[in-house]
Amino acid sequence: MSKLLKTSVGCLMLLLLMTACKKDTSWNSSWVVPLVNDKLDLSKFVNDSTIDGSGVNYVLDLKRTLYNFSLTDIIAIPDTTIDRAVHLNSGSISVSPGFTFYNSVEEHELQLKDAQLKLIQIQEGYIDFELENPVGTGVYITVELPGVTKYGVTLSKTFFIKAGTQTNPGRIKESISIADHQIDLRGINGDSYNRLQSLVKIKSDPDGVAVSVTSQDLFHVKSKFRNVELYYARGYFGKKELADTAAFNVDLFNKIAGGTIDIPNTVVKLKMENGIKMDGTGLIKYLKSTNKQGTVVNLSGGQVGTTFTIDQPTGSFATLQPSMREIIFNSGNSNIEAFLENLGVKNELGYAIKINPWGNVSGGWNEVFPQSRLRLTLEAQMPLTIKLDELTIRDTFAFNLNQKKDKSHIESGVLQLDLDNAFPFEGKIKLLFLNENDVVIETVNASQPIISALYGEQNSQGLWHKVGTMEVPLSIASVEKLSESKQIVIEASFSTPDPVSATNQMVAIPVNAYLGVKAKAKFQLKMKM
Secondary structure, three states: OHHHHHHHHHHHHHHHOOOOOOOOOEEEEEEEEEEEEEEEEHHHOOOOOOEEOOOOEOEEEEEEEEEEEOHHHHOOOOOEEEEEEEOOOOOEEEEOOOOEEEEEEEEEEOOOOOOEEEEEEEEEEEEEEEEEEOOOOOEEEEEEEEEEEEOOEEEEEEEEEOOOOOOOOEEEEEEEEOOOOEEEOEOOOOOOOOEEEEEEEEEEOOOOOOEEEEOOOOEEEEEEEEEEEEEEEEEEOOOEEEEEEEEEEOHHHHHEEEEEEEOOOOEEEEEEEEOOEOOEEEEEEEEEEEOOOOOEEEOOEOOOOOOEEEOOOEOOOOOOEOEEEEEEEEOOOEOHHHHHHOOOOEEEEEEEEEEOOOOOOOOOOEEEOOOOOEEEEEEEEEEOEEEEEEEEEEEEEEOOOOOOOOOOEEEEEEEEEEEEEOOOOEEEEEEEEEOOOOOEEEEEEOOOOEOOHHHOEEOOOOOEEEEEEEEEEEOHHHHHHHOOOOEEEEEEEEEOEOOOOOOEOOEEOEOOOEEEEEEEEEEEEEEEO
16 A cells, blocks of 8 residues: 555655746646555555455465575585505516506595585586606506596596606696496495596507606596585494574565554464484574564573474385474464564574484485475465554655745645555555655645445455545645655554444455556646746
8 A cells, every 4th residue: 555655745846846937927736646546456456465365354374485405505515635646666667569567446535524425426517637748758657546436437537648758757637527337436345435547558659659657656647526416325424513693574564653463373384394214303492573663572481492303204206204293382382472473574593403413324325316395384364454553654755845836836636546455454644755864844734534345345356345535635835845845754554443342343255356447646836927
């Protein structure tokens, strides 16, 4: 409603901003200008929510994800460089063309903090190779990574490096993709973890020359794992704590300046979904709601502050079934009504998730799959039934009317709103004019209220509605103060009175409820020539 009035009043003031030449002749002129012909429905009143309109009355069906951890949040492979300085153990040998003079396997430990991985599958990633040849003939260096396979084939790459010297070796750089590869990290004996194997073979160029190779000749073989994204991981993921806050704002509530709202008994659920095979515990430290006036309501009860276990899922890749845990807040076990009725603009959740709090009790069989999630969602489902008691909404916008009495100017006016209201709400409107110091210098009340649909009759759709007219008068005294105004505040207060008792009651909002508005400006203009 406030957005509509903002548009209407703004248009009115623009239309009235007129000037003319200085003359002694003057007369009054009456103007009527149509401004708005619109119909507002529930979508204009509800922000960032899901509304179910399949029944007779609207139902609020809200779902909000508060956090959502995936595989990469639990396990990540850092960019890792493996630098092998390959050389003879001692002495020197004469190498003829085409002779293989080095063939050796080594293990390299990946630095993964307290994680102990045995098997990973790569979705995306690269190995950047950099190789050096310090001898006077070209060489073929084959780098094979035992345990790194794609569809059962071991990763192997042969590079040719031109001849060089110890001070100016021949060099080559090349990158290869390791997407869709599987890496066995159990080491040479198959009983370890975080162990990557590399096999290096060096053969002299068959078309080269014979050279002498000594233990001082270093054949550098660098392999850098870069931008590795995992598809699957198995092992022990270590003990860690994921503690943070999640915040979500409801900007609509920024407009609320006073009054109260009452909602019926409702149930709000926090749902924990775990698709990662690991032990864990969770703790909701707090849920806090802060409204526009700064009033804070902390949610209490319903397991807030109580540690709970996180169960493991069942199944595997295609058959994975996440475990589910619900934390329920209702009127019997918590202050959920007071929490929601606070109309929090800012809402915060503090949480702590502990992974493997009891250590490696799985024997290294933690698993995380591509579809695995550790997710917490907030869900609320209830009939959109509310009671309003002078719930006041304010909206402010800039205003500037430069008019002088010795020129054509506004003397008085009326903003007329013809309303067709199918909502069970009653409303009162007033305008506040503020000067450059944000001080209210004039207040104008609408002459009539918005009348609730419950006082009306049924239309052709079977909806109760009430037709009426509302006027916002601008007297001569009010208009004289408009030149000092720099902002206009539109204030609307809503209640839900019962047609019989006139006291506010719970009302359901019928599907297809609307507020039809036709706005026009009627004003007197003093014309001077």
